[in-house]
Amino acid sequence: MLYRTAGQFKTSYEADQALFPVKQDAFLLGVILLLAVVVFPLTASEFTFQTLLIPILIYSLTALGLNILTGFAGQLSLGTAAFMGVGAYACYKMITLMPWMNPIIAILLSGVFSAGVGVAFGIPSLRIKGFYLAIATLAAQFFLVWLFEKWAWLYNYNASGAIQVPNLEMFGTYVAGPQANSIVQYYVVLFIVGLLTWVCINLTRGNLGRTWKATRDMDIAAELIGINLMKSKLTAFAVSSYVIGVSGALFVFMWRGAAEPNLFDIPLSFRILFIAIIGGLGSILGNYLGAILIVGLPVVLNLVPNALGIPISSATVEHLNIMIVGSLIVFFLIVEPHGLAQLWRLIREKLIIWPFPH
Amino acid sequence: MKHFTKLAVAAAIAGVTAGAAMAQELYAPNLAYRTGPFAATGIPLMNGQADYLTMLNARDGGVGGVPVNGEECETGYSTEKGVECYEKTKSKAIVTQPWSTGITLQVLPKTNVDEIPILAPGYGFSPMMDGKTFQWAFNTPSGYWDAADMIIQYIEGQGDLNGKKIAFLHLDHPFGKEPLPVLEAAAEAKGFTLLPIPVGLKEMQNQSAQWLQVRRERPDYVVMWGWGAMNAGAITEAVKTKFPMENMLGVWWSGHDADLAIVGEAGKGYKSISWSFPNMDAPVMADIKKHVIDAGLSQTNDVEMQGVFYSRGLVISAILVEGITAAQAEFGTAEISAEQLRWGLENINLTEERIAELGLDGMVPPFSTSCSNHTGHSGGWMLEWDGAKFVKVSDLLKPNVEGYAALAAEKAAEYAEANAPWAVNENCGG
Numbered sequence: 001m002l003y004r005t006a007g008q009f010k011t012s013y014e015a016d017q018a019l020f021p022v023k024q025d026a027f028l029l030g031v032i033l034l035l036a037v038v039v040f041p042l043t044a045s046e047f048t049f050q051t052l053l054i055p056i057l058i059y060s061l062t063a064l065g066l067n068i069l070t071g072f073a074g075q076l077s078l079g080t081a082a083f084m085g086v087g088a089y090a091c092y093k094m095i096t097l098m099p100w101m102n103p104i105i106a107i108l109l110s111g112v113f114s115a116g117v118g119v120a121f122g123i124p125s126l127r128i129k130g131f132y133l134a135i136a137t138l139a140a141q142f143f144l145v146w147l148f149e150k151w152a153w154l155y156n157y158n159a160s161g162a163i164q165v166p167n168l169e170m171f172g173t174y175v176a177g178p179q180a181n182s183i184v185q186y187y188v189v190l191f192i193v194g195l196l197t198w199v200c201i202n203l204t205r206g207n208l209g210r211t212w213k214a215t216r217d218m219d220i221a222a223e224l225i226g227i228n229l230m231k232s233k234l235t236a237f238a239v240s241s242y243v244i245g246v247s248g249a250l251f252v253f254m255w256r257g258a259a260e261p262n263l264f265d266i267p268l269s270f271r272i273l274f275i276a277i278i279g280g281l282g283s284i285l286g287n288y289l290g291a292i293l294i295v296g297l298p299v300v301l302n303l304v305p306n307a308l309g310i311p312i313s314s315a316t317v318e319h320l321n322i323m324i325v326g327s328l329i330v331f332f333l334i335v336e337p338h339g340l341a342q343l344w345r346l347i348r349e350k351l352i353i354w355p356f357p358h
Numbered sequence: 359m360k361h362f363t364k365l366a367v368a369a370a371i372a373g374v375t376a377g378a379a380m381a382q383e384l385y386a387p388n389l390a391y392r393t394g395p396f397a398a399t400g401i402p403l404m405n406g407q408a409d410y411l412t413m414l415n416a417r418d419g420g421v422g423g424v425p426v427n428g429e430e431c432e433t434g435y436s437t438e439k440g441v442e443c444y445e446k447t448k449s450k451a452i453v454t455q456p457w458s459t460g461i462t463l464q465v466l467p468k469t470n471v472d473e474i475p476i477l478a479p480g481y482g483f484s485p486m487m488d489g490k491t492f493q494w495a496f497n498t499p500s501g502y503w504d505a506a507d508m509i510i511q512y513i514e515g516q517g518d519l520n521g522k523k524i525a526f527l528h529l530d531h532p533f534g535k536e537p538l539p540v541l542e543a544a545a546e547a548k549g550f551t552l553l554p555i556p557v558g559l560k561e562m563q564n565q566s567a568q569w570l571q572v573r574r575e576r577p578d579y580v581v582m583w584g585w586g587a588m589n590a591g592a593i594t595e596a597v598k599t600k601f602p603m604e605n606m607l608g609v610w611w612s613g614h615d616a617d618l619a620i621v622g623e624a625g626k627g628y629k630s631i632s633w634s635f636p637n638m639d640a641p642v643m644a645d646i647k648k649h650v651i652d653a654g655l656s657q658t659n660d661v662e663m664q665g666v667f668y669s670r671g672l673v674i675s676a677i678l679v680e681g682i683t684a685a686q687a688e689f690g691t692a693e694i695s696a697e698q699l700r701w702g703l704e705n706i707n708l709t710e711e712r713i714a715e716l717g718l719d720g721m722v723p724p725f726s727t728s729c730s731n732h733t734g735h736s737g738g739w740m741l742e743w744d745g746a747k748f749v750k751v752s753d754l755l756k757p758n759v760e761g762y763a764a765l766a767a768e769k770a771a772e773y774a775e776a777n778a779p780w781a782v783n784e785n786c787g788g
Contacts, residue, residue: 161531
């Protein structure tokens with residue numbers, strides 16, 4: 001009843017291939033956008049911005065980037081964090097070399113650098129695949145983090161070896177750096193993440209997305225029907241690394257404010273991979289759901305004992321937290337190995353045929 | 359549903375009562391790390407900090423009649439969690455204690471906007487000693503550059519440094535790189551060769567490559583800037599390579615009893631500079647025993663209490679309380695604000711008499727702060743591992759601050775410029 005599709009007739013191919021063939025989906029997206037654009041920013045505290053809204057959006061975007069490569073094009077990668085680092089350092093260098101540059105342009109441009117690096121590390125994918133490719137991208141992870149540490153030019157010869165985000169102005173307001181307001185940063189992040197999500201949805205639905213999926217499902221068959229595998233794989237690496245690079249720049253400039261090379265190490269790559277897998281490989285929505293679970297849940301769980309007035313030491317909460325999040329991950333993967341996005345898809349199907357299941 | 363309503367009501371009541379209880383206290387959160395890779399060093403420090411505050415609350419009813427709430431927020435030494443904790447606690451906090459160089463770097467610019475003092479005793483960014491520029495940051499009683507200077511002084515006391523070779527074994531991380539400018543300047547001035555040997559975070563426990571280099575280069579001394587698992591790794595490797603332990607010296611974070619206890623007698627002679635010292639006979643220890651340990655309010659144990667890190671935690675809380683006391687006296691109010699505490703931390707005068715009054719005899723060197731001097735430069739003692747515990751082997755060493763005051767001013771100005779607009783303390787003269 002809630003999701004009644006009766007009466008929604010499609011009379012053209014265009015209508016049938018629309019992004020929202022069911023009206024309720026469009027309505028739901030409208031509600032979510034309303035929440036994201038109006039309700040959350042108006043009601044959120046500084047804490048909510050800094051620990052929930054902004055990081056969840058940024059992590060969603062990173063996972064989206066990885067998902068394009070792994071979920072859509074079938075190329076395993078373990079070097080996500082390093083590509084984020086490329087984006088962050090590129091943005092830092094651009095901003096410090098050209099202080100007049102618009103920060104949003106700089107962030108969007110920084111993805112270009114990581115796209116280049118991503119393609120370079122994607123070249124082996126023409127010869128190797130699966131776990132072997134994962135190992136090859138792991139080399140990117142080690143090499144790039146080492147480079148961030150050793151190449152002093154990248155961090156402007158800072159004594160501490162860390163990069164620090166300067167105060168950046170845009171139209172008279174600070175958008176990055178310590179003076180920036182969280183709400184401004186949130187809107188910048190929301191705008192960029194929204195924009196790239198929209199681009200990615202359309203890319204994956206279009207020609208390029210279809211060649212990626214064909215490559216993923218069976219590369220030999222794809223080649224036989226005339227898909228250029230090299231082009232398909234390298235565009236996947238380029239688009240994916242671009243998105244990841246932009247998210248890396250957002251990560252440092254719109255959220256953390258400072259970064260050391262070690263930040264972009266394997267644990268972060270794994271974290272992104274968890275988000276992508278738990279959210280659901282090969283889906284766009286899944287990245288958001290995964291990020292909410294992996295990034296948001298621990299923060300919320302941390303607040304629970306305090307809100308209930310249970311006197312429990314902070315260290316114990318942290319231990320409990322790790323256990324709860326860990327078991328939830330296992331639980332979700334057992335219940336729905338295809339991720340949260342698939343879970344939502346099933347619920348939606350059920351809602352459409354409710355109350356008369358077959 | 360009924361169940362649910364009950365739960366919600368309970369939660370609401372708990373929230374209200376918690377709010378009421380919070381009215382009369384000084385909220386001094388601590389971004390603790392009792393979990394994660396550095397927990398072994400975090401636990402004694404946090405226990406020391408917590409026990410001192412518990413003791414004051416039990417013995418005197420707090421500071422100036424208001425209890426101090428040193429609530430911990432667990433970070434696991436992760437910068438991300440640290441920022442989360444900072445945001446969570448900052449609304450009512452009068453101070454923030456970030457407890458890691460990474461978290462300090464991250465919250466340093468934020469505190470300048472939020473106007474909350476950072477208390478980072480013995481760690482963080484060395485140019486924070488310039489109180490005019492870093493008006494909200496305090497790294498009392500001594501900074502890393504002080505430590506580097508004192509270590510060089512001590513080595514110089516053993517003989518002329520000209521032509522000697524000193525290996526600088528450090529964590530390849532902002533923390534480990536911190537003293538490099540001062541050591542490089544010293545090498546140039548005194549004519550010794552400085553050999554920096556970085557240890558990557560991944561190689562902390564396995565330093566065979568680094569120690570192979572030490573063996574090949576045959577340095578006269580090894581100065582260690584290590585933390586957590588790196589210390590134990592370095593000390594066991596040094597014993598294995600038969601490096602003369604008396605020629606190995608560490609910063610204060612590299613002087614953890616448990617790291618040395620692993621090698622025991624073989625580690626005899628290892629030294630670490632320190633601005634705190636465990637004195638089990640100090641009156642404060644008796645008070646802690648009476649009000650905290652015997653009352654069952656502590657998480658510590660006998661062995662840990664005798665260690666350097668537990669007493670350091672205690673001293674850190676004592677420094678914070680001194681700041682609170684000074685602010686209370688100046689502003690005539692017990693419930694001070696973050697801004698008033700800043701004044702208090704800028705006007706600490708911990709003389710020998712005051713140390714004795716607090717019952718901290720021999721546990722911390724005397725020092726004083728001012729609006730331009732946020733470090734205090736207390737100096738420190740060289741501690742030596744005698745096979746079972748650390749003992750003092752030097753008189754109080756004082757850092758030669760003039761030697762790097764210009765460098766600190768330059769770095770501070772650089773930082774302020776990179777973070778422009780950066781609010782500085784205009785009213786602070788010299």
